[in-house]
Amino acid sequence: MRRRLEWRAAELVKIVDETGTARTLRFRVPGWPGHLAGQHVDVRLTAEDGYSTRRSYSLAAPADGDLVELTVETVPDGEVSPYLNEVMEIGDQVELRGPVGGWFVWRPASESRVLLVAGGSGIVPLMSMIRARRRAGSRVPFSLLYSVRDAERRYYADELAVPEPGLDVTYLYTRQAPPGSSRAVGRIMLDDLAAGGRPAVAEPDCYVCGPTGFVEASADLLLTLGHAPERIRTERFGPTGG
């Protein structure tokens, strides 16, 4: 049995820009117990006057010793994300607790096919699953549908462009598609989820992550297509982010 959660000091050791408004932060967290793909952490900031505030962020990569990675989208007027993305420098510290959340997780021992459905920054925990699959040498077929406003907004674009056996990546552009795209721009639809060898009869484990409206719509479409409710796992990013 695990112990109750405690806050730990986390030191920023690396920064990678993902888009104009998002970056990946790597922290060293002494005593980190490890985590599963899909889990998240709570980050706490405390001001000198004692005021403190916290936000949840998904872990972006499998555990690597005491190193953990978060990808954070800057929310204008947010309390935490502007600090993490625009103020923090290498060597600075925040408090972090986790890992938390044992439901929206993928385990490398699983033999079921996987359908990942990402809306915007909802890609983060799903990327952790893709990376965990790669690290484990799993051959389980993974299919990723990634709904994003335009090509500039894609996280991990270079990494996802590298062909990987058994991993199928499809972008669904909602505002502007790169030249040559065959799909009309727009929100995720039934055809997107039904196409590309992802039939419900194959009984994939479905992981849907994104803003609340995106998750509700996608989960409803999956149910319409005949996916069993118990195979659909969802995680919503709410309006309280930032």
Add this chain to the structure above:
Amino acid sequence: MTTEHLDGNALAGPLGEIFAVDVTTCTGRCASCGLTTPVASLHVYGPEPGLVARCPGCDEVVLRLVRAPGAAWLDLRGTVCLRVNLPD
């Protein structure tokens, strides 16, 4: 409910402060409609003034959690029971 909500995954940290098991993976039964569902799939509103988790089937409140200085308040009156996964 029309307000934007989170889901029970967001309870993992706050409940992890209290319990040594991950309550979000527990299956709970709604006292109002009887729907049995993982705590992670509840609809969660908050975080201020507290976290309110509602049944995805009937929207009734099944769990409320308020973290105050020095204490946490957990109201489970909307939950009939929780099934907790434990090793043998």
